[in-house]
Amino acid sequence: DGGITQSPKYLFRKEGQNVTLSCEQNLNHDAMYWYRQDPGQGLRLIYYSQIVNDFQKGDIAEGYSVSREKKESFPLTVTSAQKNPTAFYLCASSILPGPDAYEQYFGPGTRLTVT
Amino acid sequence: SQQGEEDPQALSIQEGENATMNCSYKTSINNLQWYRQNSGRGLVHLILIRSNEREKHSGRLRVTLDTSKKSSSLLITASRAADTASYFCATVNAGGTSYGKLTFGQGTILTVHP
Numbered sequence: 374d375g376g377i378t379q380s381p382k383y384l385f386r387k388e389g390q391n392v393t394l395s396c397e398q399n400l401n402h403d404a405m406y407w408y409r410q411d412p413g414q415g416l417r418l419i420y421y422s423q424i425v426n427d428f429q430k431g432d433i434a435e436g437y438s439v440s441r442e443k444k445e446s447f448p449l450t451v452t453s454a455q456k457n458p459t460a461f462y463l464c465a466s467s468i469l470p471g472p473d474a475y476e477q478y479f480g481p482g483t484r485l486t487v488t
Numbered sequence: 489s490q491q492g493e494e495d496p497q498a499l500s501i502q503e504g505e506n507a508t509m510n511c512s513y514k515t516s517i518n519n520l521q522w523y524r525q526n527s528g529r530g531l532v533h534l535i536l537i538r539s540n541e542r543e544k545h546s547g548r549l550r551v552t553l554d555t556s557k558k559s560s561s562l563l564i565t566a567s568r569a570a571d572t573a574s575y576f577c578a579t580v581n582a583g584g585t586s587y588g589k590l591t592f593g594q595g596t597i598l599t600v601h602p
Contacts, residue, residue, distance in 0.1 A: 377530075379530075406589075406590075408592075413594075414594055414595075415576055415592035415593050415594040415595055416531075416576070416578075416590075416592040417592075418589060418590070418591075421589060431589070461528075463530055463531065465530075465531075475536070476521060476533035476536055477531075477533065477590060478533070479523075479530035479531040479532070480530050481529060481530045482528070482529065482530050484528075
């Protein structure tokens with residue numbers, strides 16, 4: 374069964390704690406992305422990676438960190454520096470992007486609540 | 489920053505009717521994509537239209553693109569209750585080095601009543 378998995382589906386943390394969200398894909402895609410979605414809003418790009426051991430900041434990278442040590446995995450850490458971490462986090466992947474980019478495949482999302 | 493503006497923000501129709509959603513954007517694009525999101529779930533890709541295309545069909549979906557007006561529309565014909573979802577447009581900007589980066593609109597919430 375090919376696809377993208379995110380775990381856990383729901384995550385609860387206390388303020389001041391770092392938390393890592395998992396994203397794994399078995400689609401053999403080169404590019405992976407992390408988005409944040411707030412209620413009633415569209416998606417905003419946090420970080421993206423086009424190749425292993427390389428990643429770039431998106432529009433709202435402050436307070437987040439990522440790693441890309443394996444092609445299949447792109448974990449996102451929400452640090453205590455992120456002022457409003459409560460949100461729905463979506464991971465996506467696509468085949469090697471070029472100027473004429475392709476569609477992205479999304480995971481089911483992780484809903485993070487920080488109190 | 490959000491590239492796209494979608495209109496309307498919410499749309500409520502009866503089963504069997506057509507649903508039209510519009511998306512406007514600000515900068516030159518390579519392509520524009522439409523996605524669907526069921527409540528609390530991930531997004532599903534529906535259709536991609538390239539900047540040199542004007543219209544594209546996929547099943548009950550019809551997408552148009554007018555690059556002179558920087559706008560696109562998504563038409564769902566003969567809607568079904570199962571089409572109830574949020575629909576997002578997303579653009580890939582022309583030029584630059586941010587290959588693959590999508591910029592999403594805020595979405596249209598479609599409710600189809602049986």
